[in-house]
Amino acid sequence: MEQYLIDVPKYVQSKPYTFGIAEKPSAAKRLAQTLDVKAKEFSIKVTKKGTVLHIVKGWLITKNKERIVILSALGHLFTLVQDGSGWQYPVYDFKWVPISQASNKLDQKFNNRIEATIEAIRQLANSAEKYLVLTDYDEEGEVIGALTLTQLVNNDALNQTRRLKFSSFAKKEINNAYDMARSKSTAGEINLGMYNRGLMRHYLDWLWGINLSRALMLSLKNYSGRYHTLSTGRVQGPTLSFVAKRQLEIDTYVPIPRFKIQIILKKYPDLAVNHKKGFIDQLNPAEKVYSSIKGKDGLIEEIVKNKRKISPPAPYNLSSLQSDAYRYHKITPSNTLRAAEALYLDAAISYPRTSSEQYPPDMDHLEILTKIGGRAGFKTIVKDIFTKNKKLVPKIGKKTDPAHPCIHPTDQLPTKLSGYNKKIYELIVHRYFATFGKDAVQESNRVNFTIDKEEFYLQGSRLVTKGWRAWSGVQGNTAKTELPKLKEGQTLAVSASELIKSFTQPAPQYNQSSLLKEMENNELGTKATRSEIIQSIINRKYMQGDPIHVTPIGMIVNEVLENYSPQVISVELSRELERMGDLVEQGINENSDSIFSLSDAIVQGILHLHRMLADLKSNEQQMGSLIDHGLRTQRKQELIIETCNVCNEGNLKIIRSQSTGKRFVGCTLYFDNQRCTNTFPLPQRGRLEKTKDKCKADGFPQLRVHGGKKPWLLCLNPECPIREEYLKNIENRKKESKKKAPALKKDGSEIKIKKTRLKGKPKKKPSVSKKDQLEIKIKKTKLKGKVRSNK
Amino acid sequence: MNKCEIKNCERDTEDKFCTHHQMSWEAINSGFEEWQNALGTDLTWENYLIQLIEDDAVKTGDLAIDVAIFELEKVSDKKFD
Ligand SMILES: [Zn+2]
Numbered sequence: 017m018e019q020y021l022i023d024v025p026k027y028v029q030s031k032p033y034t035f036g037i038a039e040k041p042s043a044a045k046r047l048a049q050t051l052d053v054k055a056k057e058f059s060i061k062v063t064k065k066g067t068v069l070h071i072v073k074g075w076l077i078t079k080n081k082e083r084i085v086i087l088s089a090l091g092h093l094f095t096l097v098q099d100g101s102g103w104q105y106p107v108y109d110f111k112w113v114p115i116s117q118a119s120n121k122l123d124q125k126f127n128n129r130i131e132a133t134i135e136a137i138r139q140l141a142n143s144a145e146k147y148l149v150l151t152d153y154d155e156e157g158e159v160i161g162a163l164t165l166t167q168l169v170n171n172d173a174l175n176q177t178r179r180l181k182f183s184s185f186a187k188k189e190i191n192n193a194y195d196m197a198r199s200k201s202t203a204g205e206i207n208l209g210m211y212n213r214g215l216m217r218h219y220l221d222w223l224w225g226i227n228l229s230r231a232l233m234l235s236l237k238n239y240s241g242r243y244h245t246l247s248t249g250r251v252q253g254p255t256l257s258f259v260a261k262r263q264l265e266i267d268t269y270v271p272i273p274r275f276k277i278q279i280i281l282k283k284y285p286d287l288a289v290n291h292k293k294g295f296i297d298q299l300n301p302a303e304k305v306y307s308s309i310k311g312k313d314g315l316i317e318e319i320v321k322n323k324r325k326i327s328p329p330a331p332y333n334l335s336s337l338q339s340d341a342y343r344y345h346k347i348t349p350s351n352t353l354r355a356a357e358a359l360y361l362d363a364a365i366s367y368p369r370t371s372s373e374q375y376p377p378d379m380d381h382l383e384i385l386t387k388i389g390g391r392a393g394f395k396t397i398v399k400d401i402f403t404k405n406k407k408l409v410p411k412i413g414k415k416t417d418p419a420h421p422c423i424h425p426t427d428q429l430p431t432k433l434s435g436y437n438k439k440i441y442e443l444i445v446h447r448y449f450a451t452f453g454k455d456a457v458q459e460s461n462r463v464n465f466t467i468d469k470e471e472f473y474l475q476g477s478r479l480v481t482k483g484w485r486a487w488s489g490v491q492g493n494t495a496k497t498e499l500p501k502l503k504e505g506q507t508l509a510v511s512a513s514e515l516i517k518s519f520t521q522p523a524p525q526y527n528q529s530s531l532l533k534e535m536e537n538n539e540l541g542t543k544a545t546r547s548e549i550i551q552s553i554i555n556r557k558y559m560q561g562d563p564i565h566v567t568p569i570g571m572i573v574n575e576v577l578e579n580y581s582p583q584v585i586s587v588e589l590s591r592e593l594e595r596m597g598d599l600v601e602q603g604i605n606e607n608s609d610s611i612f613s614l615s616d617a618i619v620q621g622i623l624h625l626h627r628m629l630a631d632l633k634s635n636e637q638q639m640g641s642l643i644d645h646g647l648r649t650q651r652k653q654e655l656i657i658e659t660c661n662v663c664n665e666g667n668l669k670i671i672r673s674q675s676t677g678k679r680f681v682g683c684t685l686y687f688d689n690q691r692c693t694n695t696f697p698l699p700q701r702g703r704l705e706k707t708k709d710k711c712k713a714d715g716f717p718q719l720r721v722h723g724g725k726k727p728w729l730l731c732l733n734p735e736c737p738i739r740e741e742y743l744k745n746i747e748n749r750k751k752e753s754k755k756k757a758p759a760l761k762k763d764g765s766e767i768k769i770k771k772t773r774l775k776g777k778p779k780k781k782p783s784v785s786k787k788d789q790l791e792i793k794i795k796k797t798k799l800k801g802k803v804r805s806n807k
Numbered sequence: 808m809n810k811c812e813i814k815n816c817e818r819d820t821e822d823k824f825c826t827h828h829q830m831s832w833e834a835i836n837s838g839f840e841e842w843q844n845a846l847g848t849d850l851t852w853e854n855y856l857i858q859l860i861e862d863d864a865v866k867t868g869d870l871a872i873d874v875a876i877f878e879l880e881k882v883s884d885k886k887f888d
């Protein structure tokens with residue numbers, strides 16, 4: 017430590033003082049200025065061996081005569097690494113080190129900043145009389161606060177630590193939290209249960225991640241001598257498997273024909289007419305129905321009206337906000353969380369990582385509505401709320417959260433609003449308004465009519481009473497169709513009718529919102545981490561696009577785990593570990609020695625992991641072969657075709673449009689400020705493969721397309737004579753096959769051929785694993801800074 | 808160990824097809840019965856496969872198309888024998 021020179025202003029160091037640790041610099045600033053209007057910012061110059069590492073900023077405040085020095089942790093300062101060396105698995109020994117010491121690609125400037133911050137905290141925290149944790153109140157915040165103190169001071173520091181527990185940065189809330197922290201109440205203590213649960217999550221995620229990723233990579237290396245970065249994780253594995261499973265359903269899907277009678281009404285050509293039976297499975301009966309109604313008009317038999325009350329929605333929690341943001345604005349869950357966090361830091365809304373659908377009991381709705389009503393665009397609604405509600409009693413939902421209320425606006429307006437933040441803020445405010453509303457009433461109409469005894473119907477609906485919908489912005493819009501005025505006994509003239517053949521479709525691909533829902537339904541991950549886990553799988557290039565599809569390498573990783581250690585991707589194990597987390601949390605909080613501890617949880621976790629790793633090790637050969645094959649296939653489909661013929665600088669690449677999902681060939685410089693906009697259209701179906709041969713007619717690059725009767729060569733040039741001719745041929749063939757399509761000829765011999773050919777072989781299971789190949793001793797894990805006894 | 812018989816697949820398998828192509832093959836096999844049920848038993852195996860491959864309204868999965876092409880080539884080869 018001698019090597020550092022830490023230059024702290026004298027007035028900051030004068031004793032006694034409390035050392036406060038905040039999560040981020042922006043939060044430190046907001047907290048300091050909220051607690052003390054005269055808060056003072058200061059600088060600490062940290063020098064190492066003569067060079068300045070970084071100038072660390074801090075805040076000095078005085079509150080009730082208590083001097084508090086606040087520094088921020090920049091998110092995480094520490095990370096887990098292997099304790100020991102060697103690229104092998106299993107590894108069960110780990111330790112915390114400063115992020116700057118972990119070997120990774122972080123840049124030097126960032127590392128210097130981390131190192132300087134750590135030294136500044138070490139210096140100031142060790143001379144402090146007591147401590148105050150000011151991070152966001154959740155598992156992660158508890159870990160950041162408590163870990164920083166135990167790592168840089170000692171375990172005893174937690175005995176002198178108080179905790180500011182707040183759900184928003186609004187002035188009143190922060191000041192109340194401070195009073196609570198000053199009191200003897202448990203509400204002002206650090207939540208050790210949460211802290212230990214957070215540690216458990218870090219330890220297990222690290223153990224899972226490093227061991228399973230190494231199992232994947234080493235199997236490839238030992239099989240082929242090649243190296244390729246591969247990874248999976250405790251929650252990533254099961255999440256990717258949902259998408260991969262759905263994709264396999266789609267890729268192996270065979271559509272089945274079905275039939276529908278389509279009718280166009282003369283007076284109302286835009287109304288959708290439905291046959292009572294919906295789709296008809298067989299051509300024969302469909303044709304019978306069709307021929308019986310052809311050229312005839314309808315007669316209205318009955319009009320059925322139904323009124324239905326729709327009660328106001330519950331306030332938002334994170335998952336319902338993410339779901340609506342995607343639904344109304346196509347904002348991805350991770351972007352929604354980011355926007356909500358910015359609004360929270362701006363003190364405009366309460367803490368977003370919550371599962372609660374309930375307002376805090378002491379919430380001052382009058383005050384908040386009045387303040388929000390000051391903003392143009394909300395004024396009229398607020399006025400309306402005040403006139404229609406004598407008492408301000410909002411609707412609440414059933415879900416709760418141990419640490420926070422629902423997401424709601426505060427009495428502080430956001431300082432500036434644009435882009436996603438604006439849309440998210442408006443959703444939250446409108447939802448808040450809606451919870452004060454009365455039931456909406458919707459009338460649905462069904463008009464039943466017959467055409468020659470065949471039953472058809474029209475379906476429509478209209479809003480009779482708007483109720484809460486009038487106050488809820490985009491959430492109140494209904495896309496329901498209103499039917500024209502019709503009477504029983506009236507004739508409906510038909511202008512055209514048609515028998516339509518359509519095909520069944522596979523289940524839809526996941527999008528980010530439906531995948532998040534799936535994770536939630538299966539209790540995978542936590543509300544706070546789900547969207548980030550999806551994003552991390554996308555960043556690893558195992559999934560992409562929206563709707564999401566799995567890349568070839570993502571498919572392989574999933575298949576390897578599914579075949580050789582299905583527990584890794586099982587939802588059940590993930591759930592069991594969450595339950596273990598519950599026990600750890602309760603055990604600490606209920607202050608009993610006999611209960612499941614953090615170390616018990618880690619040992620249990622390692623036992624599970626050990627079994628999975630043994631399975632993988634004994635199948636290393638097959639795994640390596642599968643991965644090697646997957647990588648070779650992926651390379652064949654490699655996206656880059658050749659240097660761009662227009663700019664001669666970028667590369668021509670197969671690109672899938674994020675918005676339409678369509679693929680085309682484009683220049684990579686398009687993504688560099690649209691410097692080159694060269695594109696070529698592509699057929700949307702069939703697998704594409706690179707070829708070396710150039711087109712004989714015009715020298716343009718060619719792609720091989722798999723998906724016709726035979727693979728064919730596609731010249732990129734849309735005006736190529738060869739390409740034109742080929743496409744014409746396809747068209748002709750299609751027309752011919754359509755003529756043959758309903759194939760009404762007797763052709764029994766062909767069917768016989770089919771039957772002899774189609775005898776499937778039973779599937780065989782992968783070879784039995786030899787678990788005894790692996791010998792591992794579970795060493796006592798070093799869990800530094802983990803549990804402190806509760807006395 | 809054999810290789811999957813589908814062109815360009817090359818996956819190791821102890822059967823004729825790799826697992827995914829086997830799944831597709833089973834879907835195509837049972838699909839034929841459903842197509843015949845829908846359209847009538849006059850529908851030939853060959854015509855069924857052609858529609859799976861070439862009709863744009865039929866959104867056959869990519870792996871199922873591989874198998875349909877494989878099966879169709881067998882039928883065509885037989886005809887020229
Ligand atoms: Zn270019």
Ligand SMILES: [Zn+2]
Pocket residue numbers: 711712713714715716731732733736737738739
């Ligand atoms: Zn050409």
Ligand SMILES: [Zn+2]
Pocket residue numbers: 811812813816817818824825826827828
């Ligand atoms: Zn195959």
